[in-house]
Amino acid sequence: MSTSSTVDRAFRAALYATTDDALDAGASLLAVDPAADAELARRGEEFVATAWRRGWQPADVVRIVRRELEDVHLRLVTGLIHAQAPHDRPRGPRWTAQLDALGEPGTAPPPRTDRFSHATAVLELYRLLLRLPALEPLDEAAAEAAGAAGPDARDRRPESRMLGRIRALLAKAEATGFPEEAEALTAKAQELMARHSVDEALLAVRAHAATVPGACRIGVEAPYEQTKAVLLDEIADANHCRAVWNEPLGFSTVVGFDADLEAVELLYTSLLVQAGTAMTKAEAAQKRVGRKRTKTFRQSFLAAYAHRVGARLAAAAEGRTSGLSDDLLPVLASRDVAVTERLDRLFPETTTTRLRGVSDVAGWEEGARAADNAQVEARRRLG
Template sequence: MADVEALIGDAIAAARSGDVRLAERQLDRLVVGDPTAVDPALSGRLVRAVGRLWPRGWQPVDVARIVIRRAGVRPGRLLADVLAADRRGQARTPAWWDEQLAALDARVWWADDAAHLAGWAARERLDRVTALREVVEVLAVLESLPPVAVLRPPPGASEVGAAPSGRSGSRMLDRVRALLAKAESTSYPAEAEALTGKAQELMARHSIDEALLETGPADQPGGIRLGTDAPYAGAKALLAQEVAAANRCESVWSDDLGFATVLGFPADLDAVEVLYTSLLVQATTAMLRGRAQRRRASGRRTREYDESFLNAFALRIGERLRAATERTSREAAATDGGERLLPVLATRSDAVRRRAETLFPEVTRGRLTIRDEEGWSSGAAAADRARLAPDARPPRPGSGGGRPSTRRPG
């Protein structure tokens, strides 16, 4: 068995080195090995590899996202099997953990662990060489991942002191999702903008209600991670930052890992997650519409146009969401008493900021560069069809604006 483990280690090291010829030579050594020894050893190493990631801050959805990003969709399905095998070895897991596994369709479908890899290869219609290559690629990804911020205690650890990332107020979320579904499906931009604004107002009011119900010291803020994969990863990170700011959260972008970490309290994190997902759809739809108009007018389509469009959309929609939050907060202060509400909100904002400073002591910030004025103007207009703040104006092209806070690699 030690010889098999050494072969696997050599194959992983070669894959991580980037030397294609060396990687193929080491893979050949695995291929000629005895499957009854190689396959169980590979399966065991996969399960141990994911298990080591949980205390280092990773969650199942995070691992799935980066494996798919770096290795591909088919290796992502293998990872789902590995996550299911790892779960089977856990005595207890929190509900949110099992929800993530269910979303990834991670389930044990095989009868014999020793035959799992052969069964997976048969399901995917892979020859043994290709199957082993992809197994090694997954291991190379898993064993190269750095520690990340621990947002929620992993299975077996205590949840004390950390606010969960919620699903608070499911009826409210259902109403918000219904509004956003209408916003995504309508062909009228003004209607989409109005529906999104109403969704933000509902979530802001829900957040205020949750804050006023608080008794005793506030819990420590929790967090979520939002995918920011290519294309236009920077624009997606900017959108996450703007939506987070409108909901009293902090966002830090790990561009090398393909996600933004958003910190805040449960109701606010719920708002960020559902709004970000919907606004990505709305922004992409509006961008494609603008691109088609540009192509008909000039016959040109450039990456600079698309990226400028999405950046402008993110900044302008952020202004509008913040205006909705501020208006809702003023109305709540008038109704519930500002002398009670405002200190609670200030305390929460301070707690979120301190949490961000603790988890990300070193971040870098950059200025936004706009390379296509037409794309910028079109993106600002797309986000500005139905004004929530009549006196607001989109920023001028080239006037700067904040790029997302970016985690500096440790």
């Protein structure tokens, strides 16, 4: 019997059924035929390549595997992604960064296990990959942007030192135990983000570059994913981006120009950390005075935090544009139009959702107070 025949029989038994008995039958076939291992791995690389054709990206696949399965499956899919990468076409710097974030292949040895258990894990992973729905193909937008910018675009846009400064400021804001210091550090980081965005817009104009918006997916993880999605939406709006939340798959797609996408990712990650720290302190204070706080308190806290931070970001954005020169305002306006058009092409139909579970007054008040401490207005206008 050929190795391909063994794999085909195992797949017929296990991949298109959902019962444990079917999974056991497929795993048994693979476990007794070590010669089929190479073919089984090759089929896995094909599943990964199919996921790319259906609009998924490395970070998306890793995120869904982490959410739906276990660590062993995460190690397996990481290995498959690394193995498939040399056979893939070039997909741009954001894709490369996602591959780099997986770490070097083979750095962590897999746990010792029997062949049946290994085959079971492989089939469970392949079941998930087989059932991935089609997503919007974001790498096509990235390829279009790269083509519009020209072959020397990467030389014009080296890794910015300013991004390193922004990351360092936000890391300090997350680590400090003093709200006023966190406020000052976050405000400075937002100021640098604004300057970075304006600089990129000016660079595109001066170089006569026909740049187009890109897009990225940002994980919006449980718990309290709805309020986290609201926070991300507020941050995106204030930074000339637009966000669409996919609740079933646990991410939001953010559309915008590269510098603004970087700002949204950095600020969202940092404010989530700051909000979590503030919420823990607020809950401890509530418990000290004998008040029990539950999921409703935390949901209300995060909702107020998102609402207040969004208002402050919007005010800061308005202050920045009022200080810009008249010749730059039409450029920024045209970029906003381009972002909206890209969003409409990616998502011709969207719906709104109502925020649920926001009924705890104390949680709302504490969340608003925490957002005040994490204010992000720039302290001087950009001109």
